[in-house]
Amino acid sequence: DAAADVHLDHHALWINPDNSDHMILGSDGGVSISWDRSDNWYQFRNLPLGQFYEIGVDMRDPYHVCGGLQDNGSWCAPSDTRSNQGIRTRDWYNVGSGDGFFTVMHPSNTSLMFAESQGGNLIRVNLETMERTRMRPIGRPDADDEMPELRWNWDTPVVLSSHDESTLYIGSNLLFRSSDLGQSFTAISGDLTWSVDRDTLSIMGVPGGSAQMSRNDGQSSYGNLTAIAESPLNEAVIYTGADDGRVHVTQDSGETWTDITDRLEGLPRYAYVTRIVASHGQDGEVFAAFDNHRNDDFNSYLYHSENFGQDWRRIGSGLPASSLNALAQHPDNAELLFVGNEVGVYVSADAGVTWVQMGSGLPTVPVDDIKIHPRENDLIIGTHGRGVWIIDDISPLEHLSTNVMVANAHIFPIRRATSFNPYTPQGWTPGIFAAPNPPSGARIRYHLSSDVEELELRVTDATGKLVRKLDAQVASGVHEVIWDLRLQLGSGEESAGGGLGPRVLPGAYIVELVTGADIVQSEVSVRMDPRVEIGRRELMARHQVMIDSYRIGSAVGLAERALEEATNQLVAAGELVAGRDNEGLTSEIQQVREKLAALNEELDDSSGGGRVWRGIETSGAMPTADALYQIEESWAKVPSLTEGVNAIIGDVESVLRQVYAPIAMPDLPNELPIPSKGR
Structure with missing residues (x-):
């Protein structure tokens, strides 16, 4: 075996024409x-590759994405590690073996999930102990004491109610159906397929019983x-679809x-029935997607019914001639489909x-599954070749409408933001792929119907007290601005000395978009890192200490800048x-x-x-005694030193008037405000 230590199922081999050892x-x-x-092989680990069949998401915070891969089992990883290292290979953990397929997470018990390998081999996984319980049903004898003939698909569907x-x-x-998380199963149907002898069927024009490179397509x-x-x-309405194209519905469980x-x-x-989506829009509405490429037919077959499948209408204007693998409906907007x-x-x-x-930087790649996270509103895409991709918060798609498009300006709903300190380990891992974490802060999206000359985006x-002004685009279209949750002192001279300050307290904030005479608003909620335990009173006291530090630091910055200009x-x-x-x-x-020096x-x-304040902010703990002492010392000295700066600027002016004619006199630094804790 020339590749004994390399993962099997080889697809491509390149031999250097100038050096056959390569x-x-x-x-x-x-x-x-x-x-x-x-003789020796090295696996590239800096390539984001993964052949996902199915994916799933849980309700942890941040949520985890799981999925089954071709001959690589089933794996999970966090959607955000809250680390400066991003999401690395080491952040993934294995939850199933074989060829991986459906991964189904329990919505409230985040330590429980289901995974499966080929042929419907279902397991229930305890994510705390990593114990696995096998539970593919075997059926029960019929009236003639005959066991049912069960046929399982390579990619067997699994659904949690x-x-x-x-x-x-x-x-x-x-x-x-199981009513006890797989401890016991009961068949609730007969055979829902055509039960056809596939040797009588053809694949790409070749009869199934004839010689083929891979009999019956493998x-x-x-x-x-x-x-x-x-x-x-x-819950009584259930649809099923089969690989032989048969579709059923029950309205009585x-x-x-x-x-x-x-x-x-x-x-x-x-x-082949690839997906069925029972709509949440109205009773009886259902969508179904099909794949007929095995018969050399790559058309997109997508159907819509509003009466439990009694009447169907083919839809899909704008879809290319490409087999459909995945179908998803937005959980809150029934009109929004993917x-x-x-x-x-x-x-x-x-x-x-x-x-x-959709563009969004997604490469040209087969997409086999799509999920929309019900809490975060992220679009999660499982590809067969390029791994998992996430589009953060698809609110603009969810709320896009004619009214939005014609309005001068519009702010889309803003997802809750979390104030947290990222984990910043020392780490040097050259040659290892790491996906970036989503940016921390509040993700603000807005739409302009036309270019504007002036625009102000503020929090x-x-x-109504100003917290922050944000840079924003003035061109027409949809734009995104990330507010990092940091505040800044007011628009006066005092703001010039300190730059950005601490992150804001948890609470509700107003985002305002001002274009000329038009003002549109939206609210954003900021929460504390749920992992941090601190009382509201302590949190506010800690924040006030940071503000005191930030304000006196701003005063020092202004004074030093004035001294530099005067020098x-x-x-x-x-x-x-x-x-x-x-x-x-x-x-x-x-x-x-x-004197200036x-x-x-x-x-x-x-x-x-x-x-x-920067050191205080790096943890949820209260400030240390030394930190409080340093702040008090600065407040005791800096105000009088600021008065000294104002005084010495007068000395500078006296000297400069001896050098310059009145018309050539340079502008002196402005008089500095004297910092006061009571302000």
């Missing part, structure tokens, strides 16, 4: 390279369920089933009537006087410069309390 091998495990004709957190569905050629069984959908409006396959006009017979095909993701804002391709507290003016004046043979004035300039040194020695 080889590159592509497999289900990624890309590996050899420089000694396969949205009405009952203990109810689980899994499909072979029969549909099974599938071990045929005539099994590939899609299950429970209505979010009525499986007591009776109706075959609705023949109602799908224009659908080729035996087209499909995944062999080239990417398409979106519809009118219940599937028209479609456009205020609930009383530069004296240097320029000294250069002019040097050619006048006026030793008295030269000496006076030097004496004032020495001495005062600057005193300011620097007294400035420690103006910097400690």
